[in-house]
Structures are given as structure tokens and as C-alpha cells.
Amino acid sequence: MKEIQDREQLNHYLRAFQLESVFHEPLLPHLSLYGFEQGDLICTQGQAPEYLYVLVNGKIKIYTTSSEGKTLVLSFKTPLEVIGDVEYVRGTPILNTVEAVSSVCMIGIHYRWLHKYGRDHAPLLQFLLEIITQKFYIKSNSLSFNLMHPVEVRLASYLLSVTSDESDSRLEGQQSAVSLSDAANFIGTSYRHLNRVIRQFCIKGLVERDKGVIVVKDRNGLSALAGHNIYEHNRGKGGTRL
Amino acid sequence: MKEIQDREQLNHYLRAFQLESVFHEPLLPHLSLYGFEQGDLICTQGQAPEYLYVLVNGKIKIYTTSSEGKTLVLSFKTPLEVIGDVEYVRGTPILNTVEAVSSVCMIGIHYRWLHKYGRDHAPLLQFLLEIITQKFYIKSNSLSFNLMHPVEVRLASYLLSVTSDESDSRLEGQQSAVSLSDAANFIGTSYRHLNRVIRQFCIKGLVERDKGVIVVKDRNGLSALAGHNIYEHNRGKGGTRL
DNA sequence: ATTGGGAAAGGACATATGTCCTGAATTGGC
DNA sequence: GCCAATTCAGGACATATGTCCTTTCCCAAT
Structure with a gap:
């Protein structure tokens, strides 16, 4: 992972995905752009999460590894997607491992600032709700489908x-x-x-x-x-x- | 389903589950208490949802039925739980059928009022986020567990x-x-x-x-x-x- | 060109699970 | 108490899936 110092690019993504109201004034200075190469781990199951990531370019793979060493790929995601949202809300360790399948670009923001400035910011909360309900919906379908x-x-x-x-x-x-x-x-x-x-x-x-x-x-x-x-x-x- | 006209009881539940800030002043008059008997359907897969329900007493069963007629029970829930949250946020038809397994008591509120008064009410949004992330977490575990x-x-x-x-x-x-x-x-x-x-x-x-x-x-x-x-x-x- | 390593496909077998059906057990009504 | 209807447990068989191992094929380094 390397930080991409390109404010222009970041603003471009914010506009393209209509995230300008989601990350309002106080949050803006704490947003950064991060690049990952194919195969890079963006976060690892079981660890303590620190950043909320917004996938804005590339493709990622989300998987979990059981104690017996079996791997289950839960999904492949393309923009727009969020990583670390569930963990942010619940305050739990990272649930699944996320890996870049291609070159990947993500907007990252440290939980610290989300807690400080985003806690009561309705557009952010609404955004998270939309993302998470969508994840839930997909996972729910996936569960029934696989089992049936x-x-x-x-x-x-x-x-x-x-x-x-x-x-x-x-x-x-x-x-x-x-x-x-x-x-x-x-x-x-x-x-x-x-x-x-x-x-x-x-x-x-x-x-x-x-x-x-x-x-x-x-x-x-x-x-x-x-x-x-x-x-x-x-x-x-x-x-x-x- | 029958409405229970008991403001006292309703307030009791709001207090017991610390929902007083979640459903603030403008929403309060639109909350009602509903009772269901064992076997009653609280909502049905595929229909258009109207109410957000908060389970405050009893036990419910959530299941889905495939087009081939197979039934998959997704979970059993006891208080505190919310029904219709995902549908509220996403504006989609009801995902799963919910049935009372015992006598059940729920707080209900029509989407209309949630949209009107709850849309920007941070405590409500936070409450929904907590509930939904928890659901997501459980479902995620369930998926991996079942598949592995x-x-x-x-x-x-x-x-x-x-x-x-x-x-x-x-x-x-x-x-x-x-x-x-x-x-x-x-x-x-x-x-x-x-x-x-x-x-x-x-x-x-x-x-x-x-x-x-x-x-x-x-x-x-x-x-x-x-x-x-x-x-x-x-x-x-x-x-x-x- | 030669060779070793490792991925990719498939054979052989064991196990897990589904479907259909039968017979036992239980219950409600008379 | 007796019978019909329903529920419940299990037998027999077919299918789905997992594990282990062998074979083949491709490619890179020599």
C-alpha cells in the first residue's frame, strides 16, 4: 500500500461518486488516497481495524479462512464499495480478509476522525446505511442460494x-x-x-x-x-x- | 395482529430498551404496540412493506421460501430486534417471511413517519446501523459456517x-x-x-x-x-x- | 533440447446428503 | 376403547461432494 498524494484525483473521485456530502468539511482534510497492487492485502481477518476504505477503482476479493485452513471467498467487489464499515459501527475485529485482485485505488479515513466528526453527520450515516443494507441483502441472497x-x-x-x-x-x-x-x-x-x-x-x-x-x-x-x-x-x- | 392500546406499556418498552432517544418527539405519536399470536405472519416475503417493527417481547422465526417450494429458516430472534429495517433503507419488497413462534409484542411505526421525521435524526440512524451491522455480522458467520x-x-x-x-x-x-x-x-x-x-x-x-x-x-x-x-x-x- | 517443478485435469474411492417410500407411533374423534 | 388420519422414524437407493493420488502438460532455468 502506498499513499497517493493527489488532491485533484481524490476530489475527482468524491465528485464522481457523489460523496461530497458524505464526507463533509471537517472530514475532508483527513481523507487520503491509497493504491494497492494486485495481491496486496488491504486488511486481514482478526486484526484491529483502523481505517474505513472506500473502493473507487479496481477489483477486490473478500474471503475468510477457517481454523482448519479452508478458504471461502465471500465476494468480489467493484466500485462503489466500502470496507471496514461493519467493524467501524460495531467496534469489532476485522471480519474478513480483503485482497486486491487488480490494481486498486481506495479512499481511506481513520476511524478516529469518523468518530470525532462523523458520528452525528446524517449524510454519512445514511451512506453507511445504504452500503450496509445492500451488503446484507446480497449476503442474504447468497446464503439462501448456496444452501438451497x-x-x-x-x-x-x-x-x-x-x-x-x-x-x-x-x-x-x-x-x-x-x-x-x-x-x-x-x-x-x-x-x-x-x-x-x-x-x-x-x-x-x-x-x-x-x-x-x-x-x-x-x-x-x-x-x-x-x-x-x-x-x-x-x-x-x-x-x-x- | 391486533393493536394494543396501552401507552403505558409502550413507554415501558421504550424505557426498558433505551429507545427514547431513537424515537424522538415527532415520531412518538406514531408509534403503536401490536400483538401477534403464535403462528401469525408478521410480514410476508415479496410484499410491499409498510411498517418498521421493533420486537420487544416473544420469539419470531425468519424464513424464506424458494420458487421450488423449499423453505429455509434463516434465524430465530428474540428482543431486541428490528424487522423491516433493510427494506426501509433500500425501498425494496420484503425479503423474508417473519412468523411469530410464541405470542409476540412489537412496536410498529409506519415508514411514512420515519421518512418524514426520522430521515435526519442521527440517533435513529445510529440505532439502525447498529442493528443492521449486527444482522450482517450474524449472517456472515452463518454463511461461512454453513458452507464450510x-x-x-x-x-x-x-x-x-x-x-x-x-x-x-x-x-x-x-x-x-x-x-x-x-x-x-x-x-x-x-x-x-x-x-x-x-x-x-x-x-x-x-x-x-x-x-x-x-x-x-x-x-x-x-x-x-x-x-x-x-x-x-x-x-x-x-x-x-x- | 533437457529437465525439474508446479499447475491443471481427472481417476478411484469414501462420505455426505437427498428422495422416495414404508411401517410404527400418536393423536383426535366417536 | 377403537379407528382413521396424521406425524414421526427409519430403510433402500441414488446422487452430490470430498479426499487422495496419479497423470499430463506447460514453462522456466539450465
């Missing part, structure tokens, strides 16, 4: 969600996006089993493998399998009502 | 969490608390499989069956199985930091 559907359906849904916003319909290997074992951990299954299911999909003509890369061939077929259940990872409609 | 552990472990954990706050260590049949099929739906498995695992537990001497009722015999044994992972359903420590 077999891996086959989850994979179909996952493939659709990952490829929908990419230009082409390929699931990249390691370079640009998400590895297969990340995918396995995200779906909550073993790498072995993931391969098994992908094989099935190949036989059915839904996808094709091309040395480590999965290419979606039949979106409609996958969609039928997924049964309209898609992992959400974008801000749904239903705009702010607050 | 087999039914055996989840059941052990469930039995511990359900019996810890009861006077005796029995999992009641249908009358007072939670039915076995609710338990199955909560753990996210089939009734059949639940029985299978219970049978194992009986053989190992961890629990005993007594006509429909499960009696915990060896909490330590269950605890070892659960491996310190306990379903959370109470407000953890880590008090407010806001």
Missing part, C-alpha cells in the same frame, strides 16, 4: 454473473480476473468437484475449456440451469429511499 | 445455541419452541438427514430422544464436535462504538 441449490446451479449462476459485465464471455485464468480455485472457494466447493461439474458442462455444450480458460458457449442454457437465480454483485435497482 | 461445515457440526452447534438459554436442556417438540423440521430447514438439510445425524448422536451418547423431544446429554461432547463454532443469535459483546 447444488453446485451445478451455483456454478451456472456464477459463470453468468462473472461474464455478464466482461466484454467477452471468457472466464480468465489468473491474469486479469479470477482463478478457477477462487471460483471453487467462492461457490463453496472443492476444486476437484468444480472440475467435475465443468466437465459436465462441456459435455452438454454449455462451456468450453481452452487451456485453463473457461469460455461460455450457451448463456441461455446456463440461465435455464440457474433458474433465474443470479449471484448479485452489483447495486440493484431500488434506489435510495432514505 | 457438514451437517453434523452444524447440528451440534445448533443444539448448543438453542439449549443454552433455555432453563433445561431439551429441544422441545412443537409446543413451546422449535420443531424438528424447522431445525432441519434452519440447518439447511432435509428432515431425513437430520434424523440420520440425530441417530448418530444418540449412538454416541450425545443426545437422547424422548418421543419427539431431543434431550442434550453431553454438552462438552457436542462442543468438541462443533469446534467452538456456535451459531450466534444474541447480541455479542463489543458494545456500541458509534
